[in-house]
Amino acid sequence: xxxxxxxxxxxxxxxxxxxxxxxxxxxxxxxxxxxxxxxxxxxxxxxxxxxxxxxxxxxxxxxxxxxxxxxxxxxxxxxxxxxxxxxxxxxxxxxxxxxxxxxxxxxxxxxxxxxxxxxxxxxxxxxxxxxxxxxxxxxxxxxxxxxxxxxxxxxxxxxx
Numbered sequence: 001x002x003x004x005x006x007x008x009x010x011x012x013x014x015x016x017x018x019x020x021x022x023x024x025x026x027x028x029x030x031x032x033x034x035x036x037x038x039x040x041x042x043x044x045x046x047x048x049x050x051x052x053x054x055x056x057x058x059x060x061x062x063x064x065x066x067x068x069x070x071x072x073x074x075x076x077x078x079x080x081x082x083x084x085x086x087x088x089x090x091x092x093x094x095x096x097x098x099x100x101x102x103x104x105x106x107x108x109x110x111x112x113x114x115x116x117x118x119x120x121x122x123x124x125x126x127x128x129x130x131x132x133x134x135x136x137x138x139x140x141x142x143x144x145x146x147x148x149x150x151x152x153x154x155x156x157x158x159x160x
Contacts, residue, residue, distance in 0.1 A: 023123025023142050030055075030133045031121035035112045038099050043087070043112050049137050051085045052159040057114065057122065057129035059091040060101040064146040065128045069105045071149045075156060076109050082160050083135075089114040091127055134159045 024031060030053070034044040045053070056072055058065035076086040088111035090098035095113055102111045114124070122131060125144070132141040132155045141155045 023129075023144070024121075024131070024139045026139055026141060028139050029137055030131065030139050031118075033114075033118045033121065035114070035118065037110045037112045038095060038102060041110070043110055045087075045133075045137075048085050048087075048133075050135055052083050052135055052156070053133040054084060054086045054156060054159070055089055055122070055129075055131040055133065056086060057089045057091060057119070057124050057127060057131070058101070059093055059127055060097045061093075062091075062127040068128060068146065068152070069101075069107070071152060073105060073107060073109075075149075075153055079156055079160065084156055084160060085109070087112070089118070091124060092116060092119060130155065132156065132159045 030045060032045045034042065037043050054072075054076075058069070072086065076084065086109040088102070088107055088109060090101070090111065090113045092114060098111060098113050101107075122129065123142075123144075128146060130141070130143040130147055130152070131139060134140045140159050143151075143155070147155070
């Protein structure tokens with residue numbers, strides 16, 4: 001009886017569809033999304049066509065994300081006049097947690113809570129994730145994991 005139960009459980013697990021989180025590759029169009037920012041404004045990637053975009057996927061509990069945020073803020077201000085748009089995308093946390101993170105660091109760019117569909121479209125399986133999108137809407141660099149300040153700045157320059 002127990003063997004039969006385990007055999008059925010294994011068959012059931014093997015037939016459950018699992019969504020593969022495949023990140024976009026350099027040269028591919030960046031997956032579009034439409035969500036609302038923490039201050040309830042509409043945010044659609046298509047509105048940024050013609051601009052260099054840096055998507056920063058983070059979470060309030062992510063230590064490397066917390067370490068990188070002050071530099072990302074500094075670089076967002078430094079390169080804004082050259083056409084850089086930074087968008088912060090919280091990894092499916094509550095709006096309150098995302099707002100607390102944004103308030104703590106005084107994030108000057110739009111921040112939204114990314115739902116699972118958005119996270120899957122960008123292959124977010126761990127944090128942080130950095131996506132640099134050129135002015136043509138093509139992914140220039142996709143990076144899972146921590147980046148140094150120099151690496152972030154070089155990636156920004158590659159899309160400007």
